[in-house]
Amino acid sequence: MDNHAQEFAPSFHVERRNLRAFGMWLFLGSEVMFFTGFFGAYIVARSAALESIVRPLDKTLGALNTLVLITSSLTMVLAVVFSRRGDRKATGNWLAATFLLACTFMVIKTVEYSAHFREHVFPSTDIFHGFYYLLTGFHGLHVLGGMISLGILWVRNRRGDFDSHYNDPIEITGLYWHFVDLVWIFLFPGLYLL
Amino acid sequence: MSVTCVADYIHPEPTTFFRKYVWSYDHKVIGKQYLWTSLVFLMLGGTLAMLLRWQIAYPSQPVPFIGELLKNSFFFGPNGEVTSDGYLQLGAMHGLIMVFFVIIPLIVGAFGNFLIPLHIGARDVAFPLLNALSYWLYLPAGLMMFSAFFVDKGAAAAGWTAYPPLSDAAGASVSGLGMNLVLGAIFLAGFSSIVGGMNFLVTIVKLRAPGMTWSRLPLVTWAQFITAVFQTLATPMIAAGGSMLLFDRLFNSSFFIPYGLHIGAEKVANAGGGFPLLFQHIFWFYAHPAVYILILPTMGLASDIIATFARKPIFGYRAMVISMTSIMGLGFIVWGHHMFLSGLNPKMGMAFMISTVFIALPSGVKVFNWLGTLWGGAIRLKGPMLYAISFVAMFIVGGLSGIFMAATPVDIFIHDTYYIIAHFHYVVFGATLFAVFGGLTFWFPKIFGRMMNESLNKLHWFLTFLFFNLAFFPMHFLGEAGHMRRLATSTGYEFLNGMAPWNEFITLSAFALGISQIVFLYNFVYSVFFGPTAPSNPWEGNTLEWTIPNPVPHHNFDKVPTVYRGPYEYSGPEATALGKDWISQDHPPVEGVASNQH
Amino acid sequence: KGPSLYMPEVVSPMGRETDHLYMVILWIVIVIFVITEGMLVYSLFAFRDRPGHKARFFHGSTFIEVLLALFPSLILLYLTVASGSMWNDLKIKRTNDKGAVHIQVLAEQFSWNFRYPGADGVFGTADDVISVGEMALPADKTVVMHISAKDVIHSFFIPEARVKQDAVPGLLTKMWFRVDHMPVWDRATGKRVLLDTEAYNASEVALTGYEFKSEPKKGKGAFFQAADSKMIGLMDYSYARSENTPIWVVKNGAFSTVSAEPQYIRHHFEIGCAQLCGTLHYAMRGTVLALTGAEFDRWLAEQQADPTLQAKWAEIWDKYHPEFNRIL
Amino acid sequence: MSENKHEHGWGQYYLVFNALIFLTVITVSLSYFDLGGLLTSGVELVRSIKLGPVSLGFLPDIEIGHGANILVGMIVAVIKASLVLWFFMHQREEEGVNRLAFGFCVALFFLALTVFSFDFVWLKTYAFEELAQAAVGGG
Numbered sequence A: 001m002d003n004h005a006q007e008f009a010p011s012f013h014v015e016r017r018n019l020r021a022f023g024m025w026l027f028l029g030s031e032v033m034f035f036t037g038f039f040g041a042y043i044v045a046r047s048a049a050l051e052s053i054v055r056p057l058d059k060t061l062g063a064l065n066t067l068v069l070i071t072s073s074l075t076m077v078l079a080v081v082f083s084r085r086g087d088r089k090a091t092g093n094w095l096a097a098t099f100l101l102a103c104t105f106m107v108i109k110t111v112e113y114s115a116h117f118r119e120h121v122f123p124s125t126d127i128f129h130g131f132y133y134l135l136t137g138f139h140g141l142h143v144l145g146g147m148i149s150l151g152i153l154w155v156r157n158r159r160g161d162f163d164s165h166y167n168d169p170i171e172i173t174g175l176y177w178h179f180v181d182l183v184w185i186f187l188f189p190g191l192y193l194l
Numbered sequence B: 001m002s003v004t005c006v007a008d009y010i011h012p013e014p015t016t017f018f019r020k021y022v023w024s025y026d027h028k029v030i031g032k033q034y035l036w037t038s039l040v041f042l043m044l045g046g047t048l049a050m051l052l053r054w055q056i057a058y059p060s061q062p063v064p065f066i067g068e069l070l071k072n073s074f075f076f077g078p079n080g081e082v083t084s085d086g087y088l089q090l091g092a093m094h095g096l097i098m099v100f101f102v103i104i105p106l107i108v109g110a111f112g113n114f115l116i117p118l119h120i121g122a123r124d125v126a127f128p129l130l131n132a133l134s135y136w137l138y139l140p141a142g143l144m145m146f147s148a149f150f151v152d153k154g155a156a157a158a159g160w161t162a163y164p165p166l167s168d169a170a171g172a173s174v175s176g177l178g179m180n181l182v183l184g185a186i187f188l189a190g191f192s193s194i195v196g197g198m199n200f201l202v203t204i205v206k207l208r209a210p211g212m213t214w215s216r217l218p219l220v221t222w223a224q225f226i227t228a229v230f231q232t233l234a235t236p237m238i239a240a241g242g243s244m245l246l247f248d249r250l251f252n253s254s255f256f257i258p259y260g261l262h263i264g265a266e267k268v269a270n271a272g273g274g275f276p277l278l279f280q281h282i283f284w285f286y287a288h289p290a291v292y293i294l295i296l297p298t299m300g301l302a303s304d305i306i307a308t309f310a311r312k313p314i315f316g317y318r319a320m321v322i323s324m325t326s327i328m329g330l331g332f333i334v335w336g337h338h339m340f341l342s343g344l345n346p347k348m349g350m351a352f353m354i355s356t357v358f359i360a361l362p363s364g365v366k367v368f369n370w371l372g373t374l375w376g377g378a379i380r381l382k383g384p385m386l387y388a389i390s391f392v393a394m395f396i397v398g399g400l401s402g403i404f405m406a407a408t409p410v411d412i413f414i415h416d417t418y419y420i421i422a423h424f425h426y427v428v429f430g431a432t433l434f435a436v437f438g439g440l441t442f443w444f445p446k447i448f449g450r451m452m453n454e455s456l457n458k459l460h461w462f463l464t465f466l467f468f469n470l471a472f473f474p475m476h477f478l479g480e481a482g483h484m485r486r487l488a489t490s491t492g493y494e495f496l497n498g499m500a501p502w503n504e505f506i507t508l509s510a511f512a513l514g515i516s517q518i519v520f521l522y523n524f525v526y527s528v529f530f531g532p533t534a535p536s537n538p539w540e541g542n543t544l545e546w547t548i549p550n551p552v553p554h555h556n557f558d559k560v561p562t563v564y565r566g567p568y569e570y571s572g573p574e575a576t577a578l579g580k581d582w583i584s585q586d587h588p589p590v591e592g593v594a595s596n597q598h
Numbered sequence C: 001k002g003p004s005l006y007m008p009e010v011v012s013p014m015g016r017e018t019d020h021l022y023m024v025i026l027w028i029v030i031v032i033f034v035i036t037e038g039m040l041v042y043s044l045f046a047f048r049d050r051p052g053h054k055a056r057f058f059h060g061s062t063f064i065e066v067l068l069a070l071f072p073s074l075i076l077l078y079l080t081v082a083s084g085s086m087w088n089d090l091k092i093k094r095t096n097d098k099g100a101v102h103i104q105v106l107a108e109q110f111s112w113n114f115r116y117p118g119a120d121g122v123f124g125t126a127d128d129v130i131s132v133g134e135m136a137l138p139a140d141k142t143v144v145m146h147i148s149a150k151d152v153i154h155s156f157f158i159p160e161a162r163v164k165q166d167a168v169p170g171l172l173t174k175m176w177f178r179v180d181h182m183p184v185w186d187r188a189t190g191k192r193v194l195l196d197t198e199a200y201n202a203s204e205v206a207l208t209g210y211e212f213k214s215e216p217k218k219g220k221g222a223f224f225q226a227a228d229s230k231m232i233g234l235m236d237y238s239y240a241r242s243e244n245t246p247i248w249v250v251k252n253g254a255f256s257t258v259s260a261e262p263q264y265i266r267h268h269f270e271i272g273c274a275q276l277c278g279t280l281h282y283a284m285r286g287t288v289l290a291l292t293g294a295e296f297d298r299w300l301a302e303q304q305a306d307p308t309l310q311a312k313w314a315e316i317w318d319k320y321h322p323e324f325n326r327i328l
Numbered sequence D: 001m002s003e004n005k006h007e008h009g010w011g012q013y014y015l016v017f018n019a020l021i022f023l024t025v026i027t028v029s030l031s032y033f034d035l036g037g038l039l040t041s042g043v044e045l046v047r048s049i050k051l052g053p054v055s056l057g058f059l060p061d062i063e064i065g066h067g068a069n070i071l072v073g074m075i076v077a078v079i080k081a082s083l084v085l086w087f088f089m090h091q092r093e094e095e096g097v098n099r100l101a102f103g104f105c106v107a108l109f110f111l112a113l114t115v116f117s118f119d120f121v122w123l124k125t126y127a128f129e130e131l132a133q134a135a136v137g138g139g
């Protein structure tokens, strides 16, 4: 519906972008509440347990994934910056970089998961691994969702859908992507380190 | 045409049937889709309630017609009687369907969608695509819910609250796949609700027409705004709780399963280490705000209807807004009142008791304001008004019975008895559904461009009001007697022996109530197709939707209106100067008359 | 004597207070109800639209608004204080009552298990007394219930004592109360009556020799009664003399057999399950015997040690939650 | 992302990025130490200091064990999250409503977490300590 032939006054773009940004922030707010349920449960399960429920996880892979996600946050923000400037080529490259980093994240996650599966560690093993799978699983789903949007953005960017006036999808996907990073920032110490 | 602001921006009018009625972006069509779907679910949910009532009054007696027909399937046993498992399925599904698939979609999906853009002078909601998505998540969710009846071992049977371990541990309750389907459906419906709420928030914050300040918003829209906050921020919690429950069920994790849980003689397969109470916290963190989702929009509907038919400004508009906002604030911190006896820390019970008691204050202010609006008005007792008045009357009863429960020592006795059932049916049927009937009859001319039959409306109002009270008031007596909820039959208990006649009385009244709804059903469906064409402003209302012709054009307003005054300036100097008792919000200021609006 | 309405007769001091609070709230609510609904109905008539009548143009007044908020706030403030202080007594504050009787409750689908600490006063030892479905407690003594569940959430409910507490697996909940009236069956009237300890001690109460019967009520009587009397689920309760069993009676704590049929037969209170717990939730009923001290001891002694029951407690309660066994 | 679309150089983002990496390294390395133990022995050490008549022995024993690690870990996480929110997500130049929307959720987040944990931490003590003094009044 965006390429429907109409003439837009200049303020239109700003207004619409604000509209969408507000929508995205609300959505992220509801995402916060979604993870509140999980985090709350996790905190409760840990703090009310008589003895520690924590089991060791692979810190190296976790830390690696943290670095990957933080880097992808950087590449994402650069994609946003370049799309604002209307630099299509750089935008595309940084989107691609973000996408690839997301893939890396998923690959590392798969390595981690398959190691667990090989050792027959499942959500049913103990309460900690239940939380581990729940939290990383839902986070992984979010990464997957982000990857799909990144892919679409990349294609649309190549097609020339975006210019310096209109880059809303990149902006709000950026917000979403940083949020995914944000969740991981808490998950990593919460599950792997502490 | 050059588009200057987002409010001007509109998707083109669709030409194909598919884009017009199925995958439509038009908020009015989406509103109607919600309306029809939820009305169908209302019939389903109501029918389940009738079966429930039959079993309570005539335990293990074959259900006439239906039971005979469906022997040995669904909830029925070999003689066509409701089995005890069947009863629990009926109860859980009745509650879930009514809350998630009838009331919320009806008052938020249907009324919110239809009214918000019209009330704020917008061409559509902020994100029409998401709006369509929201409906198209709701419908499959409903079908998923419905499909739970048909799977092996039947639908969910753990109450609408789905407390674990009953809803969680394998073998604890009868249902298997059915429970999973229901949880999935709730997740989808919740997602639809979040998307819808977010959309409404953005719409109301960003798309108001010029001059439509916050203090000129019709209360319907204010109420939808507050509701949308609840929807966006509370619903994710139940999505989280439901996901964890599903995780437990599908992958045998133990978020809600403590150590050493035994079902029968067997220890469950789950490792343990979880807390059943945790689910209650998560559930009620959502579900208490949810009960306000069930009432706030209808408070808005009733306010508009009452002001219009009293021909008088709303008494204390500002107080109305403040009280709704404080209901929102308090609404987030009272969830523990459902858990007074659950093993909750008694000190927290005390805190929750205090917040709960004080939530009566904003509700009371609203009640007094409605009364103040009526006081000194020129009241026209048309159909919609009768419903709206009943809303107030029944809300008082339901709200006041909430006070007994808020008093913790009293709640010890009446918790999980029919007192609770009476309380919330007074608020969800007595208040909410009455306001919904009011809203439907009031906005029917705008939604369908035709009028409903006034006499049939009055007849339906009378029958419903009568039988509703006959059916639900005696439930207070059952509660006083200690009659527990969710009992397939109470004949086993000596102390409930004397209540059997009341149970029968309630059932008969409930049947009469159900049958009375046919009047409305007939009137509604008939009028949609054959009702007399409606003028554009049949009730002489002020708000923007009445300024546009019937049927409402695709883009709502030819020109985005400019708003000059509040929504309730009935019988004011400006109106009088024009020789009427009403004046549209977008009527330019009348020369020489002081406009006293904000 | 509790308020009439439909409430079961109240037998605990705390329950009487609860009922009192209930009545206070009821009256407050009735007053508010009458005022608000009265205004509503009055307005509909007094301010109906009619020729020559015009609505007043009035947006409200902050003064009235504040007044209207103040009036309920005072009531609500009173309510928080009233119910808060009671709640504090009931659930938060604890004094040391060394003479209290402690009983553990293990709820399961679909019955109630009870365990008494036995002579040593310690739970989880060999001399524990275990019973199922029927619980005994001494009248006029504080009883502390230590409640948990084995499978799903149940709720332990004694209507006459006005107590209710959820039984949650993996969690110990507690509740205490005192029963000061005892239920007996009056053979003369065929009804249950409640006697206080004095009256109970003064009369002969049959302990054995009778059998409690319940059957669907015959004939007409209740209103809306259908032709098939079973339809509305009313029951008839009675005690039938079991032939050839001696009648043991208790009077003043002394037991004896009698030949003449006494006026009273020992009866029970009921325990309901108030939380949905599965298919037979409706049938998860238990009974409570309220006894004098001597009777209580006798009842404890009568309970047979049942290895399967002992294994159940050991396997589920003692094994996973030994900490639940601590009393003081 | 508001009317005044600031142009930010890369520099700022790299700075933030480096800070995030740095903080990650810190949390990971800290997880190898028992901070609670260190704290306890540190306090012990300070308490043992005697400077003539002045003694620090009145300082309380601090034994929070693993709690110290959790506290520090979470503080670092919060700092990291704030950096992402503030710079990468441009909250610092965001409109008021957006801040409000997100801020309200964060407040609710903490509300829920506090109440939940308050309730359940109580359960643990209830099972052990309070029960120890429990018995009974009322009747």
Ligand code: HEA
Residues within 6 Å of the ligand: B161, B291, B292, B294, B295, B337, B338, B356, B357, B359, B360, B363, B364, B365, B367, B395, B396, B397, B398, B399, B400, B402, B403, B405, B406, B407, B411, B414, B415, B416, B420, B423, B424, B427, B428, B432, C032, C036, C071, C072, C073, C075, C076
């Ligand atoms: C539309 C839905 C709705 C609404 C609006 C309310 C409103 C209220 N509810 Fe209700 N409630 C439910 C739906 C609703 N409830 C449902 C569905 C359940 C059961 C869930 C389940 O377990 O399945 C429930 C259960 C429930 C419980 C739990 C009971 C239990 O399980 O033991 C409690 C306890 O405090 C409670 C309290 C209240 C209170 C204090 C209000 C207040 O908001 C009411 C305020 C209104 C008034 C008080 C009337 C008007 C005021 C005046 C005229 C002013 C003067 C009044 C005074 C000074 C008192 N409700």
Ligand code: HEA
Residues within 6 Å of the ligand: B042, B043, B044, B045, B046, B047, B049, B050, B052, B053, B091, B092, B094, B095, B096, B098, B099, B103, B158, B159, B160, B161, B421, B425, B428, B429, B433, B471, B484, B485, B486, B487, B488, B510, B511, B513, B514, B515, B517, B518, B521
């Ligand atoms: C949210 C809205 C809502 C609404 C509108 C209703 C409406 C009704 N409810 Fe509902 N009810 C709940 C929500 C609602 N309920 C919830 C949340 C529970 C708790 C569940 C639980 O315990 O987990 C509950 C539980 C509940 C119980 C307690 C079950 C138990 O604890 O064992 C009972 C019993 O009487 C009952 C009865 C009714 C009746 C008779 C109606 C009637 O008002 C319905 C009338 C409407 C119709 C009948 C539909 C319209 C009819 C037609 C168009 C055609 C005519 C059809 C026929 C004659 C069959 N309900």
Ligand code: CUA
Residues within 6 Å of the ligand: C107, C108, C110, C153, C154, C155, C273, C274, C275, C276, C277, C278, C281, C282, C284
């Ligand atoms: Cu046990 Cu209901």
Ligand SMILES: [Cu+2]
Residues within 6 Å of the ligand: B287, B288, B291, B334, B335, B337, B338
């Ligand atoms: Cu509530």
